[in-house]
Amino acid sequence: MILDATQSELLQRCDRCEEERVLKLADLVLGLDHPQGGQGLDPNIVRLPPCPCGSVEFLNRTWDRYPVPTDEAGNALPLHAAAQAALDHRRRVNAVADRLRELGRISPGNAKRVAAETVRPPDLAALAEEFDQPSTGTSPVVNRNAKEKTQ
Numbered sequence: 498m499i500l501d502a503t504q505s506e507l508l509q510r511c512d513r514c515e516e517e518r519v520l521k522l523a524d525l526v527l528g529l530d531h532p533q534g535g536q537g538l539d540p541n542i543v544r545l546p547p548c549p550c551g552s553v554e555f556l557n558r559t560w561d562r563y564p565v566p567t568d569e570a571g572n573a574l575p576l577h578a579a580a581q582a583a584l585d586h587r588r589r590v591n592a593v594a595d596r597l598r599e600l601g602r603i604s605p606g607n608a609k610r611v612a613a614e615t616v617r618p619p620d621l622a623a624l625a626e627e628f629d630q631p632s633t634g635t636s637p638v639v640n641r642n643a644k645e646k647t648q
């Protein structure tokens with residue numbers, strides 16, 4: 498699970514051992530290739546490096562819109578906590594994938610397919626402004642870790 502993400506890092510909590518760790522986007526790629534090369538298997542997958550416990554998490558970029566309930570006038574209604582958490586996580590995953598695309602961190606087998614994309618995942622729109630803020634040089638991920646260590 499991705500707890501937080503910046504322009505250059507993400508904070509992952511392992512679903513198996515619940516350890517948290519910071520991963521650099523520069524060490525990740527968008528897209529999963531066949532081990533023997535050739536055309537990419539899936540342009541939407543980000544394979545995270547194995548956790549020290551052995552667990553491997555795959556992030557999955559999504560292209561459908563999360564089903565947010567609306568009133569009769571079409572205004573979005575509040576989501577219950579679990580649904581909001583699912584939507585937030587989906588947005589973080591899509592934001593990480595989008596940033597990897599911007600950085601050119603794409604698996605060789607998926608490079609053409611990803612380069613040909615003309616739209617972004619729809620769930621990302623609401624988060625885009627926040628994520629596109631210029632980097633201040635201080636990473637919220639690192640700050641968060643520092644804070645936890647002093648507690």
Ligand SMILES: [Zn+2]
Nearest residue numbers: 511514548550
């Ligand atoms: Zn683990």
